[in-house]
Amino acid sequence: MLTILFDGIAYGMVLFMLACGLSVTLGLMNLVNLAHGAFAMAGGYCAVVLVNRLGVPFLAALPLAFLASALIGLAFERTLYRHVHRKSHLDQVLFTIGLVFMAVVAVDYVAGSSQVFVQLPDYLQGRFTLLGVGIGRYRLLIIVLCGVIAVALQLVLMRSRFGSRLRAAVDDARVAQGLGINVGGLFAATFAVGSGLAGLGGALGAEILGLDPSFPLKYMVYFLVVVTVGGTSSITGPFLASLILGISDVAGKYYLPDLGAFVIYTIMIAVLIWRPQGLFARAAAR
Amino acid sequence: MPPALETIALNKRFGGIRPTSDVTFRLETGARHALIGPNGAGKTTMINLLTGVLRPSSGRILLDGRDITDLKPHARARLGMARTFQINQLFGELTPLETLSFAVSEQAGTGWDVWRPAGTRRTQAARVIELIERFGLADVMNARTAILPYGKQRLLEIAVAMACRPRLLLLDEPAAGVPEEERHDILATVMTLPADVTVLLIEHDMDLVFNFARRISVLVNGALFVEGSPDEVARDPRVKAVYLGEADG
């Protein structure tokens, strides 16, 4: 029972890491970025190359994967995405699906279509039992790492000046800009961080979710589910949504294997009918 | 004969704010009534309550003696209440002809007709053409609304409301944003609205208000402050004081 909970949390954490950037860019820039998974894939492949080919230690490869995806994200934001900020959601959907197609094929071309894995160091393999709960070492790492990052994100957002400027821009971009906040620059920085986090999620999640060129397509729906269920106005919304989805998905498959795949979609539809703005959206609209 | 529009102790609360408080007033059929007031007096809330965009916290609204407090906007429209919007609310991709065809068809109850091509009913077509003519839209009747000059858009805004054959017309700042050279078209149009239509004008442009209205209500802080003839209102020192910030309404 607790083992299932543990697995569900780890799964949820990976989802959160992968989706939180999407949630922030959607909430902040009103940008539907279906290509978010492509940045996650970039991070994953970056980790594979670093660890497997260049022999970089796994833990050192993680921040590098973050950095690489963040830089790629920044480059795309400044060159391409900035042109679609003001376009309709439909345009954004088309544009980013196009990017996904290109990313999938490009990765296939460069890295081949087979699934790849990051070679984990020995100390992250296997598991131990604590008070009757089976704890996988790697999943523990994920939970700790993602937990720390989630807390750090929340702290940055709530305590730092960057965070308050960001929240100000989300609250009212027009006034924030009129009061001297460079909203465009803020967007770019946030986009980069969001992409970086996705890259980190891709590097961490490769072990659990698998990594191949079709990654961004395969998990696009999951990201969107997290974002729509969690709402886009905070970090905590997607975080809780990820955990709920992770746990219910894992528990659903364990206890009701025949209904496993229904659980996640049913939850999503129910939530969206109940609260179209997402489960944890700020209740009062402006 | 019941009044065209009557509100009884209308209240609206948003949290601790009370943008409409105990408004009771009536418009006789064929009235030319203006609702004015300084910024933040609650005019927009008032019009939203009347048209059904907002539900009142308490109080009733009667249209020709019938209680319409719980009706949705489209049902009120069916009963003969039409409005124009302070900021144009038009159908940018449709032409004035199409826009008016749509409005006339909805008014005539043929909006559910899935078979007969729009605009081919003779009486409806005649009505559309009449509106086009009356509002001076003939030269632009086949152009996309989005590319019309602003003044023409304002005229279309009123024409759409008139297409609904209203018995009560709410005009929300009809001249707002219209360049000076196109203003007189709007003024002339408003002046020549059919006499049997009851008109409530919400406006800041005093030229328009005093030229048009036979009675004026002044709204201050959500409550009716003064009501009277234009002369009475113009001379009322309390009204001037409110506008100049000399008194606290």
Added chain:
Amino acid sequence: MAELLAVDELRAGYGKAVVLSGVSLSLAPGEALAVLGRNGMGKTTLINAIVGVTQRFGGRIRLDGRDITALRPDQRARAGIGWVPQERNIFRSLTVEENLTAVARDGPWSLAKIYDLFPRLAERRQNFGGQLSGGEQQMLAVGRGLIVNPRVLLLDEPLEGLAPIVVDELMRALRRVIRDEGMAAILVEQNARKVLSVTDRALILERGSVVHAGDSAALRANREVLEAHVSVAQARPERARQPAVSN
């Protein structure tokens, strides 16, 4: 007198609607200008056009000799335009203090000085923007405009919808900012009497154009002009009432 802010034939509006049809004004350092007029006459559009958050159709804006017409709103803010928006637009998910620190720039107006100006804000520093009363929100909006440390502060109807006692408190604060500290300011108000008491000059907008410009004190005494353009007045005689025609 040196020119701090110069607006030249500014035309602006929203979408297709032209609200401001060619307005010019100038402001000297330390000078305060009242912009009067009824609702919908273009006062807010004037402010928004100077801040850069509306559609500009033509005209130029210079600040301290520098042409800022092409700058983004945030660049204009950094160049020295301070803004107290009409709806106050407090950042709801930020605390009072964060509302201030998020936009703060170096200069004489520090957090401490803002709290000194509005002691109520200091008491509520940890409250979120959404939890403030209207008066407190307005104080915060003014404080937020000041802490940007602008060369010119633009205040858009700062007294609107406030209780009388709050109006008095704000007027005291504004007087201190403008008169004692010498902040150059443009004050948009309907509340003509109040605002004319703190400004040097005034202009009145009607339908997007300047219909009167002059000395504040003189305008304050000129009841006729005020009534004609700001308060309720009969139509000018030349536009006769037309009879309603039957359908």
Added chain:
Amino acid sequence: MSPQAQADAAQLLAGRARWHPFEVLFWLAAAASTVLLPGHHLILTEIAWLALFALSLDLILGYAGIVSLGHAAFFGLGAYAAGLLAKHELVNEPLLALLLAGLAAALLGFVTSFLVLRGADLTRLMVTLGVALLLRELANKHAWLTGGADGLQGVTVEPLLGRFRFDMFGHTGYVYTLAVTFVLFLVARRIMNSSFGLSLQAMKENPARAEAVGMPVSRRLIAVYTLAAGYAGIAGALLTQTTAFTSLDVFSFERSADLLLVLIIGGAGYLYGGLIGAVVFKLLQDSLSTITPQYWPFWIGLLLVAIVLVGRERITAWTAPLRAFAGRLDRRRGAAATKA
């Protein structure tokens, strides 16, 4: 207003639904393809049902402004309905089965329309997607009925009208699919030129004002969503009937996403967008995947990115003549009439 202008106005009002030479040409070309391109009937069949499917999306996206990423739900339901009816020999006449499949999908559309009424674009996107994925799971789980992941095997479609056998070369299938698409296009054209259709366009442009004019917005949305679902169901049924096979792919997210691309390439909101998009998209996909079987999606992706960056309006401007002349009001003729 001069009598001439009045006459113009009347003519313009009545002329909305008139056929333009371009339209006639388009359908003549389609009819000619049944004779002139016998070797390409299979891909043409695919284009024909895809066009119908895209037309169905156009009804809700182009005319009512509902963004959907789950239109495959109705397509798939229609496909399985037709497949099951044929497989278990419940209804042997393909035309009747087609109708029933359409009705089934329309029913599903009616029920789910209430979910779509809530929320804005993104919520709609996800709810529609969720419905399609749920149906897919449902079909997957009920393998005894649907064949699960292996697809519905053993479907034999009886000859059309008892006479025309569905041959391997796809000739019957193509003529059948094209004819059904044409008839349903005629119906859609008629509906969209009616007062009902006009009211949908008005609602898409400005729902608040449409309601203020007296239009019951929600009920109209439900109606058009149901209609579009029925169309999608028929498109799905055509797929099953012409291939004698269907599988879980009919519900897939990719299908809904591709459909959106098809419609956007052709341009939404003038009925021909889906048709032209289907032709362009399929031919492009087919030729690209022949040239580079492994890397063709890259070029499709590039095309999408380019379309958005350049601007959809400008890209689809090449269809402008058709767009201007087709279902919507004919402006050029109007201008000419006014001059005359």
Added chain:
Amino acid sequence: MLRKSLLMALATAALAGLPAPGLAQETVKVGLILPMTGPFTSTGKQIAAAARLYMQEHGATVAGKKIELVLKDDTGNAELTKRLAQELVVSEKVRFLAGFGLTPLALAVAPLATEAKVPQIVMAAGTSIITERSPFVVRTSFTVPQSAVVIADWAVKSNVKKVVTLVSDYAPGHDAEKSFKERFTAAGGQIAAELRVPLQNPDFAPFLQRAADAKPDALYVFVPSGAGAIVMKQFLERGLDKSGIRLIGTGDLTDDDILPGFGDAALGIITAHLYATAHPSPKNKAYVAAFSKANPGMRPNFMSVGGYDGMHLIYEALKKTGGKTDGEALVAAMKGLAWESPRGPIAIDPQTRDIVQNIYIRKVERVNGELHNVEFATFEAVKDPVKAAKK
């Protein structure tokens, strides 16, 4: 109505005007339909590469005919496979349909093969029933039960008493589950639980947890190539190996294509399969060398030999018919063909048109620093057990 009957008349006219199929021609086209994009790309790539390699090695001409390969991408979507196959037959006039990465794709085309009388060479899909769906289907890949029964036999011999099965919820998975279960229980083994995993499933953890809860001697796994790695990793992660559970399965689990990325964790996994890159025959050594040279960075896997042998089958059949491309004659020529493949000796069963081949028991080991499936036992000339049992 008039319009419609007119169209019908036109269509009938078009039908009559078509050239009759079966005319002799200099070029023989082989339609190769594979998933070249989408989630099953790796299957398509392997087979396409092997088919091209075969033609490169053996020349493009056989029995006086020039062989031309027409490659089409069906993205793993069955309705597209069917349309492409139809087009290849109708427009391109191909004489062979080949490829078919997944069972539904092969099944979708089978009726067409019958109708068009074109041999359908199945180079990948592994469900038993496929060859029964058309007399024109000939298979050069494998059937899932071939490996499943062999690993069941091996398990019985190796003192495994209690097994949990974990398979993907689609036809090959069901095949794998059924064949294993029948053979294993017949020999006295016990199936503790049968788990079916959705085909698209991101996380195997809950299923593995259920498996662990049942405390079996071994976990038998069949999942599509690719997902196997995740199963294996999560198997180890939960420490199922340490609680004495062995991981066994068919060779899909330790697909040679992706095995190098598994890491040491894969060491010691036992599977039964038809081919391993490390198969120790001279023929295979040459094959692997040529394949790797033509496709840098790729290792030929069991899918590739399906493509390679499929081409061989086509060449041999044409030789036997003397270049005649009549479908029935070609299929007849294919029946009973036997040859030495890189995987070892194989043959086409004349009764079932299915492949007869050796199945090897292999263990993952490091060879020259790389992970490989190393064969250590051979079950010779295994026929498809499902069809064999029917007789």
